[in-house]
Amino acid sequence: MVESVDELVGNLKFETTKEIKVPERLIDQIIGQDHAVEAIRKAAVQKRHVMLIGSPGTGKSMLAKAMAELLPKEELEDILVYPNPEDPNQPRIRTVPAGKGKEIVDAYKQEAMKKEQARNMFLFTLVFFIIAYSFLQNQILWGIIAAVMIFMLARYMLPREEKNVPKLLVNNAGRETAPFEDATGAHAGALFGDVRHDPFQSGGLETPAHERVEAGAIHRAHKGVLYIDEINTLTIESQQKLLTALQEKRFPITGQSERSSGAMVRTEPVPCDFILVAAGNLDALYGMHPALRSRIRGYGYEIYMNDTMEDTEENRRKLVRFVAQEIVRDGKIPHFTRDAVAEIIKEAKKRAGRRGHLTLRLRELGGIIRTAGDIAISEGSEYVTVDHVLKAKKIAKSIEEQLADKYIERRKDYRLFITEGMTVGRVNGLAVIGESAGIVLPIIAEITPAMSKEEGRIIATGRLQEIAREAVINVSAIVKKIIGKDMSNYDVHIQFVGTYEGVEGDSASISIATAVISALEGIEVDQSVAMTGSLSVKGDVLPVGGVTQKIEAAIQAGLKKVIIPKDNIDDVLLDSEHENRIEIIAVSRIDEVLEHSLVDCEKKKKLLEKLRSLNSV
Numbered sequence: 211m212v213e214s215v216d217e218l219v220g221n222l223k224f225e226t227t228k229e230i231k232v233p234e235r236l237i238d239q240i241i242g243q244d245h246a247v248e249a250i251r252k253a254a255v256q257k258r259h260v261m262l263i264g265s266p267g268t269g270k271s272m273l274a275k276a277m278a279e280l281l282p283k284e285e286l287e288d289i290l291v292y293p294n295p296e297d298p299n300q301p302r303i304r305t306v307p308a309g310k311g312k313e314i315v316d317a318y319k320q321e322a323m324k325k326e327q328a329r330n331m332f333l334f335t336l337v338f339f340i341i342a343y344s345f346l347q348n349q350i351l352w353g354i355i356a357a358v359m360i361f362m363l364a365r366y367m368l369p370r371e372e373k374n375v376p377k378l379l380v381n382n383a384g385r386e387t388a389p390f391e392d393a394t395g396a397h398a399g400a401l402f403g404d405v406r407h408d409p410f411q412s413g414g415l416e417t418p419a420h421e422r423v424e425a426g427a428i429h430r431a432h433k434g435v436l437y438i439d440e441i442n443t444l445t446i447e448s449q450q451k452l453l454t455a456l457q458e459k460r461f462p463i464t465g466q467s468e469r470s471s472g473a474m475v476r477t478e479p480v481p482c483d484f485i486l487v488a489a490g491n492l493d494a495l496y497g498m499h500p501a502l503r504s505r506i507r508g509y510g511y512e513i514y515m516n517d518t519m520e521d522t523e524e525n526r527r528k529l530v531r532f533v534a535q536e537i538v539r540d541g542k543i544p545h546f547t548r549d550a551v552a553e554i555i556k557e558a559k560k561r562a563g564r565r566g567h568l569t570l571r572l573r574e575l576g577g578i579i580r581t582a583g584d585i586a587i588s589e590g591s592e593y594v595t596v597d598h599v600l601k602a603k604k605i606a607k608s609i610e611e612q613l614a615d616k617y618i619e620r621r622k623d624y625r626l627f628i629t630e631g632m633t634v635g636r637v638n639g640l641a642v643i644g645e646s647a648g649i650v651l652p653i654i655a656e657i658t659p660a661m662s663k664e665e666g667r668i669i670a671t672g673r674l675q676e677i678a679r680e681a682v683i684n685v686s687a688i689v690k691k692i693i694g695k696d697m698s699n700y701d702v703h704i705q706f707v708g709t710y711e712g713v714e715g716d717s718a719s720i721s722i723a724t725a726v727i728s729a730l731e732g733i734e735v736d737q738s739v740a741m742t743g744s745l746s747v748k749g750d751v752l753p754v755g756g757v758t759q760k761i762e763a764a765i766q767a768g769l770k771k772v773i774i775p776k777d778n779i780d781d782v783l784l785d786s787e788h789e790n791r792i793e794i795i796a797v798s799r800i801d802e803v804l805e806h807s808l809v810d811c812e813k814k815k816k817l818l819e820k821l822r823s824l825n826s827v
């Protein structure tokens with residue numbers, strides 16, 4: 211069913227996205243993750259830690275940033291590090307309200323400058339008198355030597371006043387919101403702070419320890435949010451330290467490199483009262499330090515992000531707003547026309563890969579919006595139009611999609627797939643590589659007399675993975691039932707042609723069944739047909755994923771018909787350029803698959819009669 215532009219944009223009245231109001235606060239901009247937004251709001255009030263698990267680009271870091279906006283900025287503090295005359299290797303730490311830190315450092319600097327000036331004044335006067343006196347005594351040479359020595363001694367031996375000036379370790383002056391620190395992939399020094407190496411260490415040229423102290427992300431996130439994506443990639447030691455920092459809300463800074471002079475320095479504990487927002491996919495959860503995970507569970511919220519949202523009028527309107535949001539955020543690209551927005555929403559439907567849903571992998575969708583904007587700019591257009599979006603979709607292809615294109619090109623060169631004529635035991639199956647690219651996957655079946663005395667075997671090749679292997683076994687059960695032949699007399703060879711990446715999933719089941727039946731019965735298969743579908747052991751065709759991408763691959767390969775499961779028919783969302791370029795046949799039983807793919811002949815007629823009589827039993 212082709213939907214109108216009005217329907218696609220949720221019947222929202224607007225000419226261009228210029229008219230769409232974009233909420234100011236980040237938390238109000240988040241789309242389709244209502245449960246996460248609610249938890250973040252609560253966590254911000256109660257100062258709880260949060261774990262966000264889900265697919266990339268669904269808004270995890272956006273939620274963490276939004277949380278920082280919700281935290282009270284009145285509580286923000288500056289952190290200063292002072293020299294410690296009693297123990298120079300343990301600099302002192304003090305906190306003051308935000309903005310005060312710089313004032314204190316400036317006051318110390320001025321004081322130090324005044325003292326230095328007074329000292330210099332005294333030195334110059336002294337030098338002057340020594341030279342004057344030596345001149346009067348006719349000992350000018352000795353006078354100059356003495357003056358230089360006194361000057362040098364005073365300059366380099368007396369402690370410099372500026373060494374007492376504290377260092378502003380964390381400066382929160384003039385902040386609009388509480389800090390948001392993204393420590394994804396940070397090494398220990400960046401995360402927990404560091405003390406720089408001092409090559410001089412002594413003799414008057416050394417830099418005082420407190421000046422060499424550098425804050426870590428945990429300290430800069432004090433009274434704000436510390437965001438760590440893929441938290442499992444932190445070493446166990448770092449996760450342990452993070453746990454300590456979480457519990458104590460203060461963590462001393464020490465030199466991270468053992469061989470550096472910084473390792474001798476260890477500050478007093480530095481405040482780090484942050485809220486941790488840990489993120490990642492399910493692997494991140496399993497690779498996490500159990501104590502850290504249980505801390506978050508015990509004192510916070512664990513949230514699973516949505517990948518899709520229901521395709522309702524309200525949610526379509528939210529996507530319209532999303533387009534406007536991305537334009538405002540980018541700040542460079544032109545606004546979209548109504549038709550162009552509709553095309554984006556169509557893409558959101560397609561990318562959901564699920565009937566009646568819209569994708570929430572919004573970063574990818576944002577990528578198309580920006581590319582379309584760039585194309586419009588390069589063409590000097592005032593607005594982004596449907597044409598720009600269509601072009602952007604072609605350019606903004608994922609690596610998998612680009613790989614699939616190359617794959618198809620190469621296969622065409624070598625005639626790995628045939629798109630016309632009739633062949634026994636050969637079927638054009640369809641598969642998805644990565645998450646978004648369809649390919650034609652030829653499957654060949656060959657039957658040979660059993661080599662083993664006991665029973666025939668099923669030999670499947672083409673780097674099949676677990677589920678695909680099981681599918682082959684299930685299919686052979688159906689074939690036995692349909693054909694009624696004693697399969698123990700045969701070896702069945704099934705080859706997945708040219709699969710370099712390995713095959714996973716059971717969506718090739720109907721293709722395997724058709725290839726094997728064709729080979730066993732000697733009935734030719736129409737090579738202009740492609741197919742995808744799972745199969746129950748009773749012969750029902752079951753739904754599969756990625757139908758739209760698979761159909762697009764079939765079109766690109768030049769095939770005429772495609773057989774898909776009936777349950778998947780609403781998942782088909784072809785671009786206007788692909789619409790009506792292939793005949794789509796939706797089926798629910800294996801006999802329908804055979805009817806549409808096998809070449810008409812007496813044997814086929816008998817086979818179908820037998821199958822249908824089996825069905826009706």
Ligand SMILES: Nc1ncnc2c1ncn2[C@@H]1O[C@H](COP(=O)(O)OP(=O)(O)OP(=O)(O)O)[C@@H](O)[C@H]1O
Pocket residue numbers: 239240241242243265266267268269270271272273439489490532536570571572573574576
């Ligand atoms: N739910 C959402 N609502 C609005 N915009 C979103 C949403 N999800 C993603 N975006 C857009 O995509 C961009 C990237 O999202 P974000 O960085 O939050 O994803 P993520 O889940 O943290 O991904 P990753 O784990 O790969 O870092 C955002 O800056 C925003 O423009």
